[in-house]
Amino acid sequence: MPRYTVHVRGEWLAVPxxxxxxxxxxxxxxxxxxxxxxxxxxxxxxxxxxVKFYIRRCKGLGLLDLDDTVGDALEDNEFVEVVIEGxxxxxxxxxxxxxxxxxxxxxxxxxxxxxxxxxNSLTTEDLVSLGKGLYKIKLTPEAEAKVxxxxxxxxxxxxxxxxxxxxxxxxxxxARTVIPNSKLRELQVNLVRSHSAGVGKPLTPERxxxxxALRINVLAKGYSxxxxxxxxxxxxxxxxxxxxxxxxxGTVGASGDLAPLSHLALGLIGEGKMWSPKSGWAxxxxxxxxxGLKPITLKPKEGLALIxxxxxxxxxxxxxxxxxxxxxxxxxxIAALTLEVLKGTTRAFDTDIHAVRPHQGQAEVAxxxxxxxxxxxxxxxxxxxxxxxxxxxxxxxxxxxPQVKTAFYIPITGRYxxxxxxxxxxxxxxxxxxxxxEREETISGGNFHGEYxxxxxxxxAIGVHELAAISERRIERLCNPSxxxxxxxxxxxxxxxxxxxxxxxxxxxxxSENKALCHPSSVDSLSTSAATEDHVSMGGWAARKALRVxxxxxxxxxxxxxxxxxGIEFLRPLRTTTPLxxxxxxxRSVVRPWMKDRFMAPDIEAAHRLLVDQxxxxxxxxxxxxxxxxxxxxxxSRPISPTAFSLGSLRMNADISHDHxxxxxx
Numbered sequence: 001m002p003r004y005t006v007h008v009r010g011e012w013l014a015v016p017x018x019x020x021x022x023x024x025x026x027x028x029x030x031x032x033x034x035x036x037x038x039x040x041x042x043x044x045x046x047x048x049x050x051v052k053f054y055i056r057r058c059k060g061l062g063l064l065d066l067d068d069t070v071g072d073a074l075e076d077n078e079f080v081e082v083v084i085e086g087x088x089x090x091x092x093x094x095x096x097x098x099x100x101x102x103x104x105x106x107x108x109x110x111x112x113x114x115x116x117x118x119x120n121s122l123t124t125e126d127l128v129s130l131g132k133g134l135y136k137i138k139l140t141p142e143a144e145a146k147v148x149x150x151x152x153x154x155x156x157x158x159x160x161x162x163x164x165x166x167x168x169x170x171x172x173x174x175a176r177t178v179i180p181n182s183k184l185r186e187l188q189v190n191l192v193r194s195h196s197a198g199v200g201k202p203l204t205p206e207r208x209x210x211x212x213a214l215r216i217n218v219l220a221k222g223y224s225x226x227x228x229x230x231x232x233x234x235x236x237x238x239x240x241x242x243x244x245x246x247x248x249x250g251t252v253g254a255s256g257d258l259a260p261l262s263h264l265a266l267g268l269i270g271e272g273k274m275w276s277p278k279s280g281w282a283x284x285x286x287x288x289x290x291x292g293l294k295p296i297t298l299k300p301k302e303g304l305a306l307i308x309x310x311x312x313x314x315x316x317x318x319x320x321x322x323x324x325x326x327x328x329x330x331x332x333x334i335a336a337l338t339l340e341v342l343k344g345t346t347r348a349f350d351t352d353i354h355a356v357r358p359h360q361g362q363a364e365v366a367x368x369x370x371x372x373x374x375x376x377x378x379x380x381x382x383x384x385x386x387x388x389x390x391x392x393x394x395x396x397x398x399x400x401x402p403q404v405k406t407a408f409y410i411p412i413t414g415r416y417x418x419x420x421x422x423x424x425x426x427x428x429x430x431x432x433x434x435x436x437x438e439r440e441e442t443i444s445g446g447n448f449h450g451e452y453x454x455x456x457x458x459x460x461a462i463g464v465h466e467l468a469a470i471s472e473r474r475i476e477r478l479c480n481p482s483x484x485x486x487x488x489x490x491x492x493x494x495x496x497x498x499x500x501x502x503x504x505x506x507x508x509x510x511x512s513e514n515k516a517l518c519h520p521s522s523v524d525s526l527s528t529s530a531a532t533e534d535h536v537s538m539g540g541w542a543a544r545k546a547l548r549v550x551x552x553x554x555x556x557x558x559x560x561x562x563x564x565x566x567g568i569e570f571l572r573p574l575r576t577t578t579p580l581x582x583x584x585x586x587x588r589s590v591v592r593p594w595m596k597d598r599f600m601a602p603d604i605e606a607a608h609r610l611l612v613d614q615x616x617x618x619x620x621x622x623x624x625x626x627x628x629x630x631x632x633x634x635x636x637s638r639p640i641s642p643t644a645f646s647l648g649s650l651r652m653n654a655d656i657s658h659d660h661x662x663x664x665x666x
Contacts, residue, residue: 004074005279005286006031007058007081012283020071024064033264052085058280073266079279112136118143119221121155122214124318131210131319137299139220139231146222147443153226153442154301158184164442166223166304172255172529180235188303192269195262195307198250203260207244212264212544213280215306224305225442233296234306237268240291244284245273246312252528252537254325257312259542265306270295310450316543317457321610323550324464327557328405330611330618331467333583336372338474339398340576343386343568346373348399357403367400371579371629372622378577385574396475404466441532442578451522452537458520461546465514468556474508475556478563479504486550490566490594497597500563503604505560510552517545517552558607561587561618569593579625585623586610 004027004223013034032051036042045051055064063074100494109344115126116141129135157164163178170177171191179187198393202210217591219226243295244267250259266272267284274284276291288295289477296307298304339346349366375383477483478489479500491499521541527534565587568576590606610618 002070002074002076004070005079005282005290007076007079007082008032008035009087011038012286014286017070021069022596023066024055024070024073025066027070027080028053028066030073031082032084039424052080054085056081056083078284079286079290081280091157091362114138114532116140117145117217119217119219122217124321127210127213127315128211131206131315133209133241137213137216137235139235143220143222143626144228146572147220147226147228150222150225155301157222158300158641167301167442172369172532175622184300185298187296188300189269191303192262192265192298192307194273195258196266196329198247198259200247200249200264202273203246205241206242207316207319208246208264208275209238209241211260212238212243213244214311214315214318215261215264215309216528218311219307221548224308225298226305227302228301230296230302233293234268236293237288240276240293242284242287242291242293243275243605244268244276245281245510246277246572249540250546251312251540252448252526252533253310253313253537253542254448254535255533256307256309256448257502257540258307261307261309261311265303268296268306269298275324278292285390287464308448310453310539311588312451312455313453313537313539313543316540317657318458319455320457320460320546320550323547323554324460325615326619327550327554327611328467330399331471331557332405333372333580333622334471334564335398335401335474335584336369337564337576338560338567339369339477340373340380340382341486341564341571342394342398342474343382343389344394344398344453345391345392346375346383348368348371349393349402354402356478357526359406362406365405367403367630370625371626373577374629375577375582377629377632378579380577380580381468381574382571382576389593392636395477396666397470397477399442401470404470414473414526421498422558450537450539452536454522454542455520456544457539458518458522459666461542461549462513462518462520464546464553465511465518465549468507468511468514468553469506469551471556472511472559473506475500475504475507475560475563477517478560478567483551484567485500485568486567488565490570491597493596499597500559500566503559503563503600504582506604507556510556514552517549521545536636554611555608557605558604558611560605561611562591562607565591579622582606582621582625583618586616586618 001016001018002020003014005150005454006015008031015031015034017027019170027053029048031509032043032045032053033048036045036048039069056062057064058081064080113135114137115122115135116138126135130137154167157167161168161170161181165175166170168179168181168184169175170179170187199281212234212293216231216238217223219234244264246263248260251257263272267274268284270288272284273281274287275281277286279290285295298453346369349369351366351370354363354366358622372378372382373383379515461656462600478486479488487499487500488494489499489504491497521538524538525535528536565584568584576584587607587610590610610616614620
């Protein structure tokens, strides 16, 4: 017998349907009748017949014709919503279909591709792809064996009634309270329920998938004590894209991300809200049932295993690292275009200058400028037009780009690593490592503390912010006729038209906001849990504000990209280098030249999309020319050999990886 899950005024109702010939209107009335039956005051209605409503799908929010039959219009167990006319939307209303989820495919059938997790091999690129729904998950045989072995240790502890924290005791301040065996399952459920105390907007489906995937990766290491049966249920929920409601605020980053991970676990046990592409937001038990899944029944230790980790910090951090890397690469191209428009010189990017200061990041940025601006390789009519001018040097915002970009690398113990390498090696594949099967014992440690990803993300925000700070100054130079020799604010008939005047103000506002966001959250700590957890990382805020900083950087660089392309218009018919002309053509494919004032916000958004679109980005257009130049200039682009040097008392190894594979991270 078909059954439909219907949302009425915040409640979810299961409505069976005996006949497929019943109409959509019948379904709505039956749902309203059941809603009224559950309310002491009948929900404020005298009868079903007086209720006026319309019905829409939860997936996609498409309206349904009340005269259609349920058999023709709906699939079995489809999720729909009854919207009663006259109701005012609650301020805490959750859209059934979060914005942006339609951008990514949900693979099924023959298109399904899997990433095998073992707890050690996941990369930031893998995690972002899992977040976008491009892959499903399975465990390696080795991971399954390790999970089984660690679970055997937990079963022995329970059987022997050994006193072990979190398994047979309470938590935090209650660590000395011993729990009887008959209540060990209840202990784990109570843990998840009580710790689900987050607030704020829910994570997007993409970020929820990343968080869930990263938690699975850590559990796959076999140190948590979770059973293989439960872990496979978690994987099934991920593969069906059944994603719990996870508020973005509430973690202090030690003991792990307790609140968000508890909300994650809450949905998996069939409580709270959950989202899937099929259902939209609904009660978790209904979403799981719609996908043929059962809520997880927690065994001893499993609640703690699901919630004790820093995956909120690290999953958002991985997104931050990937997005920061992408915009940093494109910042070089945009800066090169601006330098060309402002008739700057390329001498500041000479190979020998950057060999003196042997930092591979600096050398790579200078190399990119040469690959885009080398007139011998890519003739430029614009460059030729001022070859014999009397200008000796350019402003710092142009000639110091390679040196400023150096801040995008993180110093660790005297050695410089890229953020991507750091997050992959140090943050992404680490474990709490509490259950040691080989020693047949558990150890309470502190691997849940989020201090080092918090510090890395604070530093990332500071480093990537400089890309916007220096970009905003270049926008000023483009708009200021005394500095650019171009029309004021890059528009004709100035006065009648304002051109890029306020676009520059927007860039300045974003840069100023970033200055406040760049204050390190990890320098703060508040004691929690009755002084048991008396030092915390505040890494959750470090991750969230890093993403906000990066978004602002993307938007500032989008404005500079538009301004530089507009500057090209005033230099025509002269042409720039071939790769930069290709970048110009890409921009003009979505934004036309600024002949007179028009609504500017859509242009900025269109340019922003060019910077974040992986398939049609500014980087993808310029990259073939950069790599061709690299092949033709192999001696000068060879990675710098390992070099240690002293600067006062500080000794640093200036080489990062000695490997071209990581140059795209710069």
